[in-house]
Amino acid sequence: MSLQAPIASDHQLTRLLQIGVVLEEVVEARSHKHAQASDEPLDPAVAELLDHAVAESADHRQRLERLVEELNADTVPFDDIETLVEAQYETDEEFDGILYDQLCNEETAYKFYDDLIEAIETSEVEFSIDRERLLTVLKEIREEEAEGVEDVTELMEDHG
Amino acid sequence: MNTQAQYLKAIYLVQDQSDGPASTGDVADLLDVSPASANEMIGKLEDRGLLEHEKYKGVDLTDKGIKQARDALQNYCIIERFLVEVLEVEEFRTEAKQLEGVIDETVAERLDTIIDREPQCPDCFSAEEDVCGLLETEAEVISD
Numbered sequence: 001m002s003l004q005a006p007i008a009s010d011h012q013l014t015r016l017l018q019i020g021v022v023l024e025e026v027v028e029a030r031s032h033k034h035a036q037a038s039d040e041p042l043d044p045a046v047a048e049l050l051d052h053a054v055a056e057s058a059d060h061r062q063r064l065e066r067l068v069e070e071l072n073a074d075t076v077p078f079d080d081i082e083t084l085v086e087a088q089y090e091t092d093e094e095f096d097g098i099l100y101d102q103l104c105n106e107e108t109a110y111k112f113y114d115d116l117i118e119a120i121e122t123s124e125v126e127f128s129i130d131r132e133r134l135l136t137v138l139k140e141i142r143e144e145e146a147e148g149v150e151d152v153t154e155l156m157e158d159h160g
Numbered sequence: 161m162n163t164q165a166q167y168l169k170a171i172y173l174v175q176d177q178s179d180g181p182a183s184t185g186d187v188a189d190l191l192d193v194s195p196a197s198a199n200e201m202i203g204k205l206e207d208r209g210l211l212e213h214e215k216y217k218g219v220d221l222t223d224k225g226i227k228q229a230r231d232a233l234q235n236y237c238i239i240e241r242f243l244v245e246v247l248e249v250e251e252f253r254t255e256a257k258q259l260e261g262v263i264d265e266t267v268a269e270r271l272d273t274i275i276d277r278e279p280q281c282p283d284c285f286s287a288e289e290d291v292c293g294l295l296e297t298e299a300e301v302i303s304d
Contacts, residue, residue, distance in 0.1 A: 088273055
């Protein structure tokens with residue numbers, strides 16, 4: 001057991017980026033599932049939010065995948081994660097449940113990137129990937145997640 | 161998981177193994193930190209009402225401390241299980257320990273939506289084996 005939070009190797013960095021890819025895949029698959037699973041037509045604002053979440057997660061995932069590729073590693077294919085999400089998905093999602101789940105998605109992703117950035121910044125390891133570029137990508141994604149939290153919160157308040 | 165959570169989890173596991181108070185030396189060994197560092201943190205946790213420390217006897221988690229320790233252990237179980245089931249990592253014990261300081265509980269909860277975890281978690285965690293007792297069997301099957 002180690003109390004060291006900073007990332008000590010390329011291997012650990014790769015693993016965390018792979019986890020980031022899976023998190024994005026979970027968001028993408030769950031958002032897609034929410035949009036499909038509802039019996040009632042979705043509120044247009046919610047439908048738009050879910051569409052945006054699907055597209056944004058796919059974009060984040062691809063950006064992370066390029067970083068993982070540079071580190072000479074693979075990521076878990078989206079289809080595999082979609083299958084796992086399908087297997088565990090609760091079908092009786094209510095409207096508030098969908099928005100709440102989206103909020104959890106965005107907040108979780110923000111927290112993940114925030115912790116990852118901090119761990120990279122406090123690490124003294126020289127990674128085989130350019131550190132500045134790595135941090136730029138992660139900070140851009142973190143910013144978009146923060147905007148996502150705001151968007152969902154606003155929508156929840158409008159419907160509250 | 162923050163440092164406090166990692167300490168609480170370690171104390172919980174040492175208490176589980178010794179079936180009584182945890183010695184600060186054993187806690188320091190498990191966390192691979194100096195006894196002085198362990199003592200300092202234990203003092204802070206005592207101030208926060210998470211444990212009681214009696215000299216020459218050891219450390220006893222309070223109910224509040226036990227609850228937080230079990231949450232931390234559950235997060236750790238999620239990380240181990242996620243590494244095995246989703247990323248198919250062979251050295252999952254080692255990697256889970258490296259990752260637990262960076263994976264927050266909210267992130268662990270999301271990873272939990274795609275893994276199979278038994279309802280009795282974290283009671284099935286084996287302190288001696290340092291892994292979920294039920295996951296061990298599955299991991300062996302995967303490596304076969």
